[in-house]
Amino acid sequence: MVKPSTSPSVRKSPPGPRGYPIIGCFPQMASKPLQFLTNAAREYGDVVHLGSIGPQQLYLIAHPDCVKYVLQENPQNYTKGENFQEMKLVIGEGLVISEGDSWRRQRRLMQPTFHRQQIGGMVNDMTGITAKLLERWSQLGSGTTLDIYDEMLLLTQNILLKTTLSIDVDNGDTTDLIPAWNTIYKFLSDRLWAVFKPPISFPTPKNRSFQQAVNTLNSIANRIIQQRLQGNDAPNDILSMLLSTQDESGQGLSAQQLHDQIVGLFSAGFETSGAVLSWIWYLLSKHPVVERQLQVELSTVLGGRTPTVDDLPNLKYTKMVVQEAMRLYPGAWVYARNNLADDEIGGYHIPAGSMLLLSPYVTHRLPAFWDNPEGFDPERFSPEHSVGRPRYAYFPFGGGSRQCLGDIFALTELQLVIAMVSQHFRLNLVPEHPVEPNPLLTLQTRHGILMTLEPRATLDNASQLDTQNALLTH
Numbered sequence: 199m200v201k202p203s204t205s206p207s208v209r210k211s212p213p214g215p216r217g218y219p220i221i222g223c224f225p226q227m228a229s230k231p232l233q234f235l236t237n238a239a240r241e242y243g244d245v246v247h248l249g250s251i252g253p254q255q256l257y258l259i260a261h262p263d264c265v266k267y268v269l270q271e272n273p274q275n276y277t278k279g280e281n282f283q284e285m286k287l288v289i290g291e292g293l294v295i296s297e298g299d300s301w302r303r304q305r306r307l308m309q310p311t312f313h314r315q316q317i318g319g320m321v322n323d324m325t326g327i328t329a330k331l332l333e334r335w336s337q338l339g340s341g342t343t344l345d346i347y348d349e350m351l352l353l354t355q356n357i358l359l360k361t362t363l364s365i366d367v368d369n370g371d372t373t374d375l376i377p378a379w380n381t382i383y384k385f386l387s388d389r390l391w392a393v394f395k396p397p398i399s400f401p402t403p404k405n406r407s408f409q410q411a412v413n414t415l416n417s418i419a420n421r422i423i424q425q426r427l428q429g430n431d432a433p434n435d436i437l438s439m440l441l442s443t444q445d446e447s448g449q450g451l452s453a454q455q456l457h458d459q460i461v462g463l464f465s466a467g468f469e470t471s472g473a474v475l476s477w478i479w480y481l482l483s484k485h486p487v488v489e490r491q492l493q494v495e496l497s498t499v500l501g502g503r504t505p506t507v508d509d510l511p512n513l514k515y516t517k518m519v520v521q522e523a524m525r526l527y528p529g530a531w532v533y534a535r536n537n538l539a540d541d542e543i544g545g546y547h548i549p550a551g552s553m554l555l556l557s558p559y560v561t562h563r564l565p566a567f568w569d570n571p572e573g574f575d576p577e578r579f580s581p582e583h584s585v586g587r588p589r590y591a592y593f594p595f596g597g598g599s600r601q602c603l604g605d606i607f608a609l610t611e612l613q614l615v616i617a618m619v620s621q622h623f624r625l626n627l628v629p630e631h632p633v634e635p636n637p638l639l640t641l642q643t644r645h646g647i648l649m650t651l652e653p654r655a656t657l658d659n660a661s662q663l664d665t666q667n668a669l670l671t672h
């Protein structure tokens with residue numbers, strides 16, 4: 199096992215591919231980020247030097263123990279800030295990107311809102327919004343082709359709007375928030391791998407429409423918060439909880455902080471879940487044995503009814519499907535840290551001011567920790583198969599004190615949506631449709647995921663499935 203070294207005498211630089219002066223390995227990385235980083239870890243090992251971009255050294259931290267060191271054992275030396283300058287223009291100083299005392303206070307204030315018990319109270323909203331999607335699909339009829347990526351993004355967006363702000367898009371509530379957010383997200387995603395980026399302050403048409411979208415988003419968020427602050431109604435949603443939260447000295451979040459949290463939740467809370475869901479449908483369509491096993495569980499536990507919060511612990515295989523899908527296609531596929539002081543990781547010297555990439559996509563596929571790493575096998579996450587696996591061999595939600603605040607929200611949502619949709623529809627991948635990951639801010643697909651709807655007569659007992667299985671295997 200590799201242990202991060204603590205010896206101050208070690209000044210060894212990690213190995214890595216040869217890069218170009220000034221731009222390092224950026225061109226290779228930008229052209230095929232997933233393959234490039236996965237191969238780099240397999241070829242060069244636990245910590246890889248990816249050259250320098252300008253004056254800044256760039257490293258990939260791949261080994262689980264080294265990831266643990268950065269996220270959990272020495273987090274005070276690692277900041278997010280510098281990598282989020284552009285995002286800051288949108289989400290201000292909210293929890294997602296703040297640092298130090300400001301982050302600590304916000305996290306303390308927000309944490310209770312995302313406790314398992316509070317999330318339990320959001321289950322009806324999650325299933326209600328999903329039921330509306332199923333109703334719409336039922337009207338479309340068998341054989342209809344849909345881009346499941348778009349559908350899942352819309353679903354998770356609607357769930358977030360309902361649980362956060364009580365906005366019910368399916369019931370006719372309209373909001374300019376969605377198009378504004380989509381413009382912002384596309385703009386920031388496009389810039390991620392761009393070699394030439396005109397400063398955002400330049401009045402180019404793209405910059406102008408980005409700025410306009412940010413203004414729209416800000417004014418909508420402010421309007422909603424002001425209405426709540428002035429009005430008497432307090433719907434049961436995340437905004438209400440944030441409005442009533444207080445620290446030990448009786449102080450709550452200011453209007454500006456509320457704004458930053460709401461916009462921050464929007465930035466963190468639906469693109470990832472939507473992307474993961476669409477990957478799950480893709481994987482299930484390619485693995486009929488897993489799909490059948492899932493059906494057996496749904497039939498046994500639910501027998502065709504809508505899941506409730508009490509069913510979640512019994513939907514064990516459903517959860518394993520979600521976990522395994524997030525191993526192969528983690529929505530947050532990479533994130534970055536900057537180190538404040540010199541450090542040593544895995545026996546290598548990392549100079550202060552470097553940029554470190556942590557990639558669940560890469561670490562989740564390391565052959566040293568995962569047999570047949572490219573294969574889709576939810577059984578890996580059964581208790582007996584999980585024994586002995588290092589904690590940070592799997593970190594789709596990050597780790598340490600900055601672990602995803604919405605992990606329980608996301609896992610609950612994913613389990614419920616899979617259980618509901620799978621009971622009513624089989625989703626078949628359109629043959630020949632190319633499905634290719636597109637690593638932007640989240641792990642998207644380059645051409646969407648085209649699938650046809652096949653309504654399923656609700657299977658109300660497992661024996662029906664067993665008969666089906668028997669027929670299929672003969």
Ligand code: HEM
Binds near residue numbers: 278305470600602
């Ligand atoms: C499958 C879905 C999701 C994935 C894969 C995911 C992943 C992550 C990861 C990896 C981080 C840590 C990033 C870092 O350390 O730099 C993070 C942070 C965060 N996530 Fe999620 N997330 C998901 C869903 C959600 C949802 C649904 C919400 C809220 C409704 C949410 C809210 C947040 C917040 C507020 C943070 C910042 C926490 C902090 O810095 O203290 N996430 N997420």
